[in-house]
Amino acid sequence: MKIWDWAGFFEYLVNPYILAGAWATLWLTAVSMVCGLALGFVLALMRRAPRRLVAAPAGFYVWLFRGTPLLVQLIVIYTGLPQLGIKFGVIQSALIGLSLNEAAYLAEIIRAGIDAVPPGQVRAARALGMRERQIMRYIVLPQALRIVIPPLGNSVNGLLKTTSITSVISMEELLRRTQVLIQEQFEVLELFSVAALYYLAMTTLWQLVQHRLERYAGRSDAPPTAAGA
C-alpha cells in the first residue's frame, strides 16, 4: 500500500472542483466582510450614542453574537428559522450567519478605533466651527481608520478560515468540497494538504495586501526631519 500519492496530490492541486471551492471561500469572505463592516459601523456608532435607548440594543446585539458559537448561529439560521416560516437557502444562510457574527466583532474594533482618537482633536475641530458630522467624517474616522487597519486585517485573515464552518450547513466552499472528494477518493492526507495549501495561499496573499494598506495608512507618520527648511 502506498503511503503518499504524489500524482494524486498534484492532480487535486489543480482540480477545478477544488479550485471553485477556494473561489467560494474567497467571495464568501469578501461579501461577509463588507456586510459585516457596514453593520459593524452602524453598531459602533449606536454603542457610542449618549442615549441608552440607542446604545443598549447595539450592546445586546454584540453580547449575543459574541457570546454564542458561530456554528450554533448558522444552524439556527439554516435549520431553526424555517420552523418559524423563515426560509433561507444555503448560500444565503452562510452569508447572513457570517456577516451577522462578524459585525459583532467588527463593531468592537471600530468602536475602540473611534475612542482612541484623542478628544483634543475633536475639541480643535469644534473650535474651528466644524459640525459634529464633519468632525466625524474629516477628523475622527480618518484617524480611526489608521488605528483599526491592523485589527481589521486580522479579522479578514480569521474570516478566510472561519468560512470553513459553513461546510456544516453544506455550503460548498473549500473545506466542504475537499470532504466530498475525500469520500470519493479516500486520499485524506493528500486532499486535506491541498486544502491547507489553498488556505495558506489565500491568507498569505491577504497578508501582503494588509502590509501595503498599513504602509499607506501610516504615510503621515514619517520620522521628523531636521527643524528648519
Place this chain on the structure above:
Amino acid sequence: MIDIRNLTKRYGSTAVLKDCSTHVAKGEVVVVCGPSGSGKSTLIKCVNALEPFEAGTIMVDGISVGDPATDLPSLRARVGMVFQNFELFPHLKIIENLTLAPEKVLGRSPDFARRKGLDLLDRVGLAAHARKYPGQLSGGQQQRVAIARALAMDPLAMLFDEPTSALDPEMISEVLDVMTALARDGMTMMCVTHEMGFARRVAHRVIFIDGGTIAEDRPAAEFFGDTASPRAKSFLSRILQH
C-alpha cells in the same frame, strides 16, 4: 468684543469659576494668569462654548454664547483658538490643516483657501513646510501652524491656552514672536500664559485668576507695578524665579 458677566461654571458640585466678569474690547490684548487649577482654561473654553456654563452671560460680538438658540458652530467659526498641545490634525498635510475648515465651514473654494493658507504659512515663516505632515515639524513650528490654522478662518478674536507651555525653551520665542506680531496688527486676543515678558511687552490688561475668581483685572503697567495685591505678587515672584 468679548463681554463676560457674572460667569459661574461648575464641574459637578464644585464651582470652578465664581461670578467672573470682564470685558475684552476690539483690538485689546488681555493676558490671563494664575495658579494651576485656578480656572484659566475653563474661562476661555467658556468663551467659545467648548464648555457649557451654569450662570451669567458671555457675549461675543453681540451674540450670546449661553443662549440655547445660538448656533454654536457658526459662533466658534468666528473665534480662533490655540491649544497647549497644538492639536494639529496629524493625518492631514500642513496646508490641508489650514484649508479644511475654511472649505467645509465657510464654503470657500479650494483654490482661494489654498492661496490664503500659503499666505498665512508665509506669515508665520513656514511656507516651505506646506506639504509636510505635522509629525515632521518641531513643536514650535507646529504651534505656529496652529496659529495660522486659526487665522485662516478670519477670526474676530483669538483665544490662546498656554500656547508655549508644552514647548522646549528654545522654541518659545518663535511662537511669542508670531503672537506679538498678531497683537501689533490689532488682533483682539485673550491669552492664558505665564510668559510675563510677553505680558509686559504686549498685553493691555492682565487678569489674575485665583481659585475661580478674578482677583485682579487691571492695566498691565499697573499689574506689574507696585499696586499688585499680595496674592498676585507672590504668584509673580514664584513664576519669575525660574
